[in-house]
Amino acid sequence: MTTDDNPKKPDRLKKPERAPYLSVVLVILPLISAIMLWVALNNIGMAGGGFTGFLKTLLLPVAAFIVAYTVYRLAIERGATLFSVGYILAGVVGISSILIVGAGLYLGTLPGLIIKEVEERRLQVYATETARYADHRMTEAAQAGRVVPVVMAIASDLNTKTECEKATSCVSLRGSGGYGSTTRTLEALASRAAAVRDEASSGLQQREAIRSELANHLARMETVLADEERDIWERRTALRELDAGLEQVLNRLDEAVPTAMLAAYAGELRAGVTIPDQPDVTGRLNALLAGYAANLEAVLGQAESERIERPVFPPRTGAIQTLSYIGEFAPVALLVLAVELVFPLVLWVYTVLSLLWARYQANPEGDSPPPRESDFDDLTTLRPIDVPKRSRARKVVEYDDDPDVDDAPPVRRGRAR
Structure with missing residues (x-):
């Protein structure tokens, strides 16, 4: 059967209708x-x-x-x-x-x-502020290290004064040397100064080692933060652990040079000593110690710069906080x-x-649409005296093709008027 023999078969496929x-x-x-x-x-x-x-x-x-x-x-x-x-x-x-x-x-x-980008930005700001804070703390430690030469000079001068007092009584100005009360007092002062000097010198060496450790610690923090292959939340956890260790390193840096102990030693020197029955020697010796204390306090005052607050590790970024970074x-x-x-x-x-x-x-003209037609439209135009017209029903006669039936129209029967 050919295509022409099947009228129901379409000549070609219709394209599917596309959705609007x-x-x-x-x-x-x-x-x-x-x-x-x-x-x-x-x-x-x-x-x-x-x-x-x-x-x-x-x-x-x-x-x-x-x-x-x-x-x-x-x-x-x-x-x-x-x-x-x-x-x-x-x-x-x-x-x-x-x-x-x-x-x-x-x-x-x-x-x-x-x-994630906002969290990384906040951690970068924190790392920058922390590095600046660590630099400030290292500067303070370096200034505190200047106290050590002063303490060493005090200890050396007291040793010299002790030997001089033994030999010629250059401090008491009484006699020509010997081992008296003035010499014993100077030996005690020199011994105390030597102990302070040794502790300060040891702290100075520790400070240099801790400064190197602190620099390495900050470099590790920067490396962790810059590792973009790791998720920012993993980097945040690692950075938090390093931040906890940073505080320990900074505390050790502050304790390396015992500035509190040196300040207390300066107070001891300013308090002076008392030599019985020798007020003039006591005055000369206390004047010498007051000069030591003044020099030590001056260097300590320079080391005590203005403290800045340590940056706080930022809390995890919330959805609302990100809106402040829309710009x-x-x-x-x-x-x-x-x-x-x-x-x-x-x-x-x-x-x-x-x-x-x-x-x-x-509707370019803006005309209102015509009213809807109904079965009661004709009634609205009637007047009270009008009589509605009634259409006559026509009788429909059905014919068939039967030859036996007479097709002549019916004749109306009745009396003629």
Whole structure:
């Protein structure tokens, strides 16, 4: 059988009907929003809570898709249509629903899309401030190290004065040497100065080693933060551990040069000594010790610079905190705003304009449509004296092709008037 013999068979296949672009957009737009929300929730770390976290990251995007699709479709297909024919409330409800849903999706999606970058930025700021703080502490330690030469000079001078007093009584100015009360007092002072000198010298050597350790510790913190192959949350955990160790290194740096002990020693020198029955020798010796104390306090005063507060390790970035960094991520923020809020509003506006233009083309003059016809239209034109006309029913005679039937019209019988 050929094609001509089968009239029901089409000559060619018909192209499938394409869905209107508006229907496609109303599906794709909420779908994109749901996918972006899913990515945002994973970036925030909501999926890390086991099955519960996985369920939240699954249900929230699905619910967002359903809500967005329903609201956008009702607002555009129903609200825009009703608004174009004069229902103002439909337009208010449509625009309000688009704004509420779009704003909710925007605030729920944007923080998650940029939260990792914001967290890295905050940690970088903290690392920079911590390095500056460590430099300040090392500068203080270096200034404290200047006290050590002063203590060494005091110890050396007291030793010299002790030997001089033994030989010639150069301090007491009584006699020509010997081992008297003045010499014994000077020996005690020299012994105390030597002990302070040895402890300060040992701390100075420790300080140099701790400064090198501190520099290596800060370099490790910078290396961990700059490792972009690791997730930012893993880098944050490692950086937190290094931050705890940093405080220990800084405390050891402060304790390397015992400035508190040196300040107490300066107080001892200023308090002076008392030699019985020798007020003049006591005065000369206390004047000598006061000079030592003044020199030591002057260097300690230079070492005590203004303390700055140590930077606090920042807490984990929250969704609201990311909004303060929108200016630094303006392109991403504008793109998400266009997808979640601007495009649905523009689509609604253009739909309303298209409907208004279609109405104008159908009725350019703006005439009101004719009233609808009904079975009672004739009654509205009647007057009280009119009698409605009644149409006569015609009798319809059916004929058939039977030859036995007489086809002549029937004759009306009756009396003639």
